[in-house]
Structure formats: structure tokens, C-alpha cells
Amino acid sequence: MSTNHAVLAHHFENLEQQRETAAFGMWIFLATEVLIFGAIFTCYAIYRLRYPLDFEAASARLNVLIGSINTIVLLSSSLTMALSVHATRVGRQQMLLTCLLLTILLGATFLGLKVVEYYQDYKEKLVPVLAFDPDEWTQIEGVEAPVQPQRVQLMLVFYYIMTGLHAAHMIVGMGLLIWLVIEARRGLLTPVRYMPVEVIGLYWHFVDIVWIFLLPLLYLTGTHQAPPWLPIPPIHF
């Protein structure tokens, strides 16, 4: 009873209400997140349809290998995150700590690989403004219509904004996970007070799902060429 009292915030009637509210608040926040990513996905889709060849040419130069490894890393981190929630609810403190630390490790691996990838992009002159060579895009073999460097830049800018925004979310998530580790070591995450893990877990899974969309949109677009019998006319809106 005394633990319940310390866990229950003053403005809630009971723990059930407090838990429900915490989870509900996170779902609303994720709705906001869907709209912020939705806005840039829409912009990307519009230009992708308008300039298919340029976007495919740029996409073909991105590092599909690192992108794929990162996908596996991130999906694994979702598993360990889900296991942390389970461990908290059944009160297995050691398992909770292990799973949280594994999640952090996998998140750090993702971000580390992302940094490596960005650096390689830089060396390959794929960064608009910083390192970009317009001339290398004007003569690509096997592409019928001429690719325009400024449209390639457009694709690359979307790549950096989208992956950058995703990475920013990852960094926030890492901070939250570190906070969870501190809480767990102080023994504050218990079957009574498991909501912090569950709510942050929701956030973490959402960030993963965003990546599931980023992978095909950005990396896999360039792995094939548009079939010649499918002319995609420019869209005017």
C-alpha cells in the first residue's frame, strides 16, 4: 500500500487510471509524430514521382549494405525493448537491466553505423553544399533521359533530412533508455511501476517503424531501373 502511494501521482484516483493515461498520452504523441514524418514522406513521394530517374540514380549510390544491416540491428533492438517491458511486468530485475543495456547497445550500433555511412557518403561526394560534384551526374551510363544534378541534390537532401530526423529520434530514445537504466538500478521499475518502460517502449517501436519505411523509400528505390514500358508522367498539383 505504501509503495502504491508513492507511485500514484496526486492528481490520479488510482494506479489503473495513471497507467491508462500514460499510455494514452504516448499514443497521442505518436499521432503527432506520424504527421511530422507523414509531411516529409509526402514531399518525398511527390518529387520521387516527378523525377523518377534522378531519384533512382541518387538512390543507387546510397549504401544498401549498411542500410540493411542497420535494419536488422534496429529490429533486434525492438525485440530486446519488448523483452524489457515483459521483464518489468514480471519483476525480473536482472533480465530488465540486461535487456535495456542490450537495447542501448543495439541503438548505439545503429547510430555508429549511420555515422560511418554518412562519412562514406561524404567521401563519395554525395553531400549537397559540402561535397557534391554536379558533373559526375550528367553522364551516367545506361540512363536514357539525362539526369539533372539539382534534382539529385533534392533527393539527397530528403535523404539527409529524413534519416537525420530519424537519428535525432534515436538519440532522444537513447537518452530515455539511459534514464530507464538508472531507474532500474535504483529498483524503481517494478510490476507496480512498469509504465515508464512500456511508454518508452512504444516510442522506441515507433522509431523502428519509421526506419522500416525509410529503407525502401531511400535505399531500395535505386536497386532497379523503372521498366521502359511504364512512363511516369510529371505530376502537377
Place this chain on the structure above:
Amino acid sequence: MSSAITTGFVPQAKTRPPRTPGENYLNVAFGVKSWLLTTDHKRIAILYLVTLTILFFIGGAAATVIRLNLMTPNGELVPADTYNKLFSAHGIIMVWFFLVPVVPTVLGNFLVPMMIGARDLAFPKINLLSWYVFTIGAIITLWALLAGGVDTGWTFYTPFSSKYARTNVLPTMIGIFISGFSSIMTGLNFIATMHTMRAPGLTWFRMPLFLWAHYAASIILVLATPVLAMALILVGVERAWGIGIFDPELGGDPVLFQHLFWFYSHPVVYIMLLPAMGIVSEIVTCFSRKHIFGYVFVLWSSIGIAVLSFLVWAHHMFVAGQSVYSALIFSALSYMVAVPSAIKVFNWTATLYKGSIAFETPLLFALGFIALFTMGGLTGLFLAALGVDMHVHDTYFIIAHFHFIMVGGSVMGYMGGLHYWWPKMTGRMYSDFLSKLAALIIFVGFILTFLPQFVLGYLGMPRRYHVYPPEFQVLNVMSSAGASILAVGYVLPLFYMLWSLYAGKPSGPNPWGATGLEWQTPSPPPPHNFDETPIVTTGPYEYSIEESALVH
């Protein structure tokens, strides 16, 4: 005991920390720290009230210089580029730093927990954080506007904002971007609170319409604001690094920016308007002593407006080169918004019909809202018509239309709500005579300011111009004269309301004899609102029960 029966709320036995008699949220703690670190929704509402009042008068000062400059056709008062910065500052401050937050963060913050019988909002710390985030955003924007200013107008159209403007576009946008997070936090808090913290017996369809209006507005806050954030990020990237996201020379499309911007900025009008409509529903029922006519219709019209508001944005772009077919569809959808809006106006009128009306100050403001909003809404239908819009687009007709909605609607509603709940917030009554005078002055001043602008716009005077042909001077002088009357009307409440804090007579818990849980508490309310969690046994607006109880 009789009061519990007549108003339909039975106190529920529940252990609460005992409260010293006479303790309220204002006198429970003193000092700057007790305010800046508070998580009490009522104190946060007061923090917002002070902040937003300051911002309102800063935005109003810019409008004053604009109207003074337009007294003469040649615009002798300020040079053209200063004029551009003035109308930009006026629009930016009034839209993002007054109208969007004002009703939710002041009255909503204060009343949402009280109306649902809760001790606080769902996330009190996030609520306080939202005030800090908002204030930081406001300070950055104000600094950007004062240190050089911005001349793009509040709409930041590309490629002007991204390429050509040589003013503080980026800092201004950063300020707006930051303040957007406070909008999201407020909306999120309201939605979560209404879903999970309603008192026992307070079912969804017993909620006061004020809450429904805030629920609808919160949906828009949560779903539209992130799109603006992304639009601002993209313009910022383009402006800072010269990437052609919206620049046709580099493969971008400026119309795409307008789509993103209006996807937020049309619904935002309803963030301003819906909470004010909620206020009017409360006031109209209270001062006609009647149940609202067609509760479910008014309720669903709020939700209907929120949904439709996301489907009409391109009516701002009829002349922006979008395809004829999408223009047709957006025109038709814009007409549809009139239906839920009209339902509200008709139902308020039907509520007043055969009511025992008391013309107290809040009702005067509410009636002003109904009159001015109706005019603003009907002229909005002119603008939804493709042919008419071609003629009056970017003229003073537009200016007049949206000021009728935003000032005649939202600000009137806010003033009504502030007067209605002021006794609850402070425990004091303001001057009856001066407040009625203020309501009258604001109404007359408003009409005189903005009615001539419809004519000006119809005759072809474009908006945002620093000079105009001499034949428009008479109407412009009328408008400026009205603006000076309007200014008096807005300054007056500042004085008598502050005066009421010192010399106002105590209001008692329920000066208007209103139903609603917030009136069941002492004025000002205790820190945790209710000593016991109330149980709700009837719907809102059971004024007929009270009347019949009085007869017996």
C-alpha cells in the same frame, strides 16, 4: 444539501488531504518561485494569461501603426519596408502568439480539469513545460521582429522567404517552430485528460460543450502543428543552404510549400474558433437559463468542423496555379464547413429563444460573437466560390473576412469567457457598468474598423500595400477611426479587471447561478479543485431543474 440536488452533483466520499478553510490556489504559496515552478493548472493558466496579454498589446501596437499609416493615401508615417515589417509582425504575433494559444491555454487550462471534476490535467509537468517552451519561442520571435524584423508576412511564401527576403526570416521561423511544441503539449494534455480523468458519472455525452470544443481543437493542435513544423524545417534548409526544395529553378515547387503551409494554417483558424464557440455555448445557456438546444448537434458540429478543417486548405490557393479540378473539389468542401458552423449559430439562437435572458457582460460578448462570426462566416462563403475569389483574392475583402472570424469571433469569445470565469479565477467581481461599456465599445469599434474594409476590398484595394489611390481615403479613415475606438475597448478591461483585484466585491462561488462542476468549488478554487471527487448525475445545462427547484 439542496444545492447538490438542484445541480445534479452528489459529492463522493473519498479520502483527501484535509484543507485549511479559506485556502485557495492563489494564497497557498507566495513568491516568484512558487509561480515559476508550479504544476497547478490554474496557476499555469494565470502565467499564460499574463504572457498572452502582453503579446496581445504588442501585436495591437503594430496594428495601430498600420492603421495610422493608412490614414493618408501616400503613407507618410512609415517607409514601405517598415510597413511590410509591421504587418508581418502583427500577423505573426497575433496568429501564433495570441490567437492560437489564448483560449486553450488560459481558459482551457483553468477549466478543463475543473469541468471534468479532476484535480489537475493528465500531465501537469508537461503543462508547465509548455509554458516555458511557448515563452522561449515568443522571446526568440519578438527579438527577431524587433532586431531588424521580417517582411514576408505571416505566410512565409516561398521563394520570397527562402531566397529573396533579406530580413530575420530564420530566427522568426525558429521561434514559431519552438512555440509549436507548446501547442502540441497542450492539445495532447487535453485529449488525454478528457479520455481518462472524467469524474464518475461524467459520460462523454454529459460533458459541457466547452470541453467538446476543446477536444475538437486539441485534435487539430496535435495533428496540424507537426506539418507546419516540417514546412518550416524545409524552408529553413532551403534558406540556409540554397537547396531548391521549393525553388522551381532547382526542380522544387513553390506551390508545395503553400500546400504544407495551409494544411496547417487553415485548421489553425478552427483552433482559434472552436474553443471560443465552446465559451459561447456555456454563456448562452447560462444567461438564458435554458438547456442548450440540440446538445448532440452542437457537439458533433464541433467534431465535424475539426474533421472538415483538414479537407479545405487549398481554398487559399485558387489563384496559385493548382489544377481546376482540385480547385473545384476544395471549393465544394469549403462550402460544407458552413453546415456545422450554421448548426451552432442556429442552435445558440434557438437556445436564446423564449429563454429568460439576463444581459450580463459575458452574454453581451457572446451575442457579439454570434453576430460577427455569422458575418465572417457568410463572407467566407463568398470566398469559397471560385469566381468571386478570383476577384477579391488578396484584397481587403480577405482582411475583413478573417478579422471578422478571428477578432469578431475568437477575441470576442475569449473576452466573453474571461468575463464569465473571471469571478471564478479571482474571486472578485469587476465593474458592471465599465464592462458593459467595454463590450459595446468593442462591438461598435469593430464594426467601424472592418465593415469599410469589405467595401475597400470589393472595390479592389489590395492587402499589404503601403499606399493606395486617393479615392479610397474616406473608407480608410473610417477604418482607422474604428480602430482607435477598438483600442479603447481593449484597454478598458485591462484597467477595470486589474482594479477588481484590489477593490472588486467578492463574487462568491457561483455569481451567475451557473451549472457546471467548476461552479461547485469556492472562488478562487482550492489547490486541488475539489475536496471530494464529485459524482455527476445529469447532463450539463440543467437550468430547468434549478428553476423548478426554486419554485418549490
